[in-house]
Amino acid sequence: MLKANAMSQPSRAAAMQRFGCPVLKQALRRLCVHSGSRVLLRGMNDFAVLNTGRKMPLLGLGTWKSEPGKVKQAVVWALEAGYRHIDCAAIYGNEVEIGEALQETLGPDKPLRREDVFITSKLWNTRHQPEDVEPSLLKTLKDLKLEYLDLYLIHWPYAFQRGDVPFPKKEDGTLLYDDTDYKLTWAAMEKLVEKGLVRSIGLSNFNSKQIDDILSVASIKPTVLQVESHPYLAQVELLAHCRERGLVLTAYSPLGSPDRAWKDPDEPVLLQEPVIAALAEKFKKSPAQIILRWQTQRGVVTIPKSVTQSRIKENIQVFDFTLEAEEMKSITALNRGWRYIVPMIEVEGKRVPRDAGHPYYPFNEPY
Template sequence: MQHIQRALRLVVHSHKFYCRMAHRMSMNDFAVLSTGRKMPLVGLGTWKSELGLVKQAVIWALQSGYRHIDCAPIYGNETEIGEAFQEMMGPEKGIRREDVFVTSKLWNTKHHPDDVEPSLLKTLKDLKLEYLDLYLIHWPHAYQRGDTPFPRKEDGTLLYDNIDYKLTWAAMEKLVGKGLVRAIGLSNFNSRQINDILSVASIKPTVLQVRRKCDVLIYMVYYISLLSNSSVLQVESHPYLAQVELLAHCRDRGLVMTAYSPLGSPDRAWKHPEEPVLLEEPAIAALAKKYNKTPAQIIIRWQTQRGVVTIPKSVTQSRIKENIQVFDFTLEPEEMNQVTALHRGWRYIVPTITVSYITVSHIIQQRPSTKVYMAINEEVKIKYDVEAAVFKCAEC
């Protein structure tokens, strides 16, 4: 608890600065990256946005003032997003391409240097763009080359490849030189892997979407990158996982933190029936009533007022509009503290890795009904860079 209290004190001391800045915020406010590029504070996430709905969602977002769209080919919807871009951006269409910050990612089956540029060109073709503002290596581990997103053995386990991500990075750097991307970065890399990249990089990573080491027995676990050349750290963050200590470290290093699943990802398929519902939190509901806002708007405002970029996903027009209408009010310092104090170390996004017949689950909060075996397997520890792993029998 001491490190939690210390982190909270850091936020109390520093958030007054953000409160002073709040009255100058608008929907067009940006976080400035180390390259000088500007990333809008609120963007539209497209993970889990269904085909048949995502095109209209992006159109609504751009019409509502969004200028930041986060994409990836593995989401399976870049073609429809491209149709929206084609309809909304260009000469005489009201929105200039250079005013919209677009991110996409290189998938795990495309790590071979010969596959990097063709994969980007496919993304650019699908998005109907000539360049990306940001291109990330989605994950450090490579799957078997090919067009099957999740290649598997007969027993159902994933087929990995031994491609060195340093070679992948070298191929990414060439994309910048060709003008196909404005910036390149990393997603879900750990500290050792980041150092590997830095040891050979001619172009330093601009954006780092972070996966942290996991200690299953600790409720609040932080992975802090000391990579001063990064501009952005993207992590799961919301009032139940406030990331106050991580945010303080980001501020100290001049880094911008980006929050994914900022509303608790309530539409995901693997919800646990007993998990807390963030949007029904009484303290947030009370603030929503006071300011005549929705709970989602209170949460997004809390993040932006802390200086955190957020990328909430929605395909509903009213919610898309609401999610960016958060710059016309300011939470008081004590209200900011009240929301931050809701932290309980709760993670909604708990990825699972299957190795042979064992499931390695980065699960912080365990259910009493789950039969769990605690162990550290050296091979798995090295491969996935976890301090401890939860080994759950496949039949449990």
């Protein structure tokens, strides 16, 4: 007799067909080759190896701007397409729905094992006080319906005023900040690893000096730095800085975040770049696939966002071709230090960086 909630053999076979066969994945793992600090698998998912020895899939599904009502299906489509990495954050406001997708697909008698999927989330700016770090994580775990995270990041180096309002503001509309030292926040993050609530911890939107500041006090080193990166913001110096210190770089907005609501009419359009278009024509791929291949080929973890099934499938189909060295260089040469993602506010009729006055604002340094 089948146990309650157990999958029938036809259902299990259908699930294996939809989500990929674990036996096949094990066979692919045996074909791995080592290249520096990376492990390359001759399968759909390549992996970066963290300084803990854990593997992090080089391509994941980003969920920033994935609105409730669509993100659950997007996660299911991604897992069906072969994604084994989902990037989340409390501030995105959609972790409950992502949790519904994970609950349906991960665990005993489900299509995938929990350990097959790498799941990241982030600590928001209003929760930097050390005593707020664990409760914030526990809320994320409850929403995602998980017992642990694979990776937990400090979302930004600077803090907002403590409380339940995600963007606390003064009467004039400017934000209320907090001066909590991110090194104190980091010490609280380390306790999450010690308690088994997270496997690895890392940073997001920190600059090189801030990374070194954390490393100077860390008893558990950060494994990952997540920042904006794409051909117009190649982050070459920051990538080298991270590699020298044993951190893996993750690129958010790898396609230039073309669906942003606050576009500048004069900003460059990455997906229309002639160099990218020419390579797309050569390889019979989309411009997005060329950009994602460039990132993964240089060992950068990449998390493109989509809620469209065809694009979700397309974005992971980047492991069946290789860019030549000169082609890689031609894409990197497009770098112009252009940031698409800088929080802005309007002051006296002008748009200015919202957080530039905070002592921990990360973008005042070259990298």
